[in-house]
Amino acid sequence: MKDKKNITRRETLKKMGVFAAGAAVGISGLSAATNRNNRNGNRKMKVLAINGSSRKDGNTADMLNLVLAEIEKEGYETELIQLAGNTINPCKACFACAGNSNCVFDNDVFQQLFTKMTGADAIILGSSTYSADVSSTLKAVIERASVVSDCNPGMFRHKVAGGVAVARRGGAMNTIDTINHFFLNKEMYLVGSTYWNIAYGRLPGEAMKDEEGVSNMKNLGQNIAWLLNRLK
Numbered sequence: 001m002k003d004k005k006n007i008t009r010r011e012t013l014k015k016m017g018v019f020a021a022g023a024a025v026g027i028s029g030l031s032a033a034t035n036r037n038n039r040n041g042n043r044k045m046k047v048l049a050i051n052g053s054s055r056k057d058g059n060t061a062d063m064l065n066l067v068l069a070e071i072e073k074e075g076y077e078t079e080l081i082q083l084a085g086n087t088i089n090p091c092k093a094c095f096a097c098a099g100n101s102n103c104v105f106d107n108d109v110f111q112q113l114f115t116k117m118t119g120a121d122a123i124i125l126g127s128s129t130y131s132a133d134v135s136s137t138l139k140a141v142i143e144r145a146s147v148v149s150d151c152n153p154g155m156f157r158h159k160v161a162g163g164v165a166v167a168r169r170g171g172a173m174n175t176i177d178t179i180n181h182f183f184l185n186k187e188m189y190l191v192g193s194t195y196w197n198i199a200y201g202r203l204p205g206e207a208m209k210d211e212e213g214v215s216n217m218k219n220l221g222q223n224i225a226w227l228l229n230r231l232k
């Protein structure tokens, strides 16, 4: 029997160009099983850091590089992606990602980013604090990644995770919380540091002068490497 509700929804999505978009991009086919198998093979485990700041090579990039440097010391492959200069659209709530392994919209860098996220063994999300929360760019990534993995459960299961925030003065706890909510809602192993993974600074380079922040970032990197060593 035909499901009237589904036909209506499909037609609506078709009008929005959703199916056309899905077909045109040739969605990668990454699956949760593929991701979980990453740890069973001999290949090097990968750590992906994403910088949500609108400023390339600013304070958030400095902090993420400190974290990654500690992880590299343990021999892991790392990559830092900076989102500055990219506009990432918000989730359209079409749920056409159900049954696919990615968002169906290919009009920004999200699909590529999501493929990298699901292919990584550990994900570190970093953001400058904007209006006492993550940047709208990182929020759009979190929204879309959340919905794709909600519709296709297990895509982030058992990956290692860490969050980093930079602020001039206030709101960094919210930034960390927003990032952590994503990780915890996706069955990931969230790694902590000594005194919040936060650093303070306004102009580029200033956060490097925050000694406690720098030390927390290094500690976060060491803790992530410690967990990866045990999960190998």
Ligand SMILES: Cc1cc2nc3c(=O)[nH]c(=O)nc-3n(C[C@H](O)[C@H](O)[C@H](O)COP(=O)(O)O)c2cc1C
Pocket: 053, 054, 055, 057, 058, 059, 060, 061, 127, 128, 129, 130, 131, 132, 133, 166, 167, 168, 169, 170, 171, 172, 200, 201, 202, 203, 204, 207
């Ligand atoms: C749009 C915007 C909003 C900001 N909102 C806050 C804020 O709410 N609290 C705060 O402490 N700093 C705020 N800042 C300052 C940045 O968090 C701070 O300069 C940070 O070091 C930027 O990191 P980046 O160099 O990685 O971009 C804001 C900056 C911008 C551009």
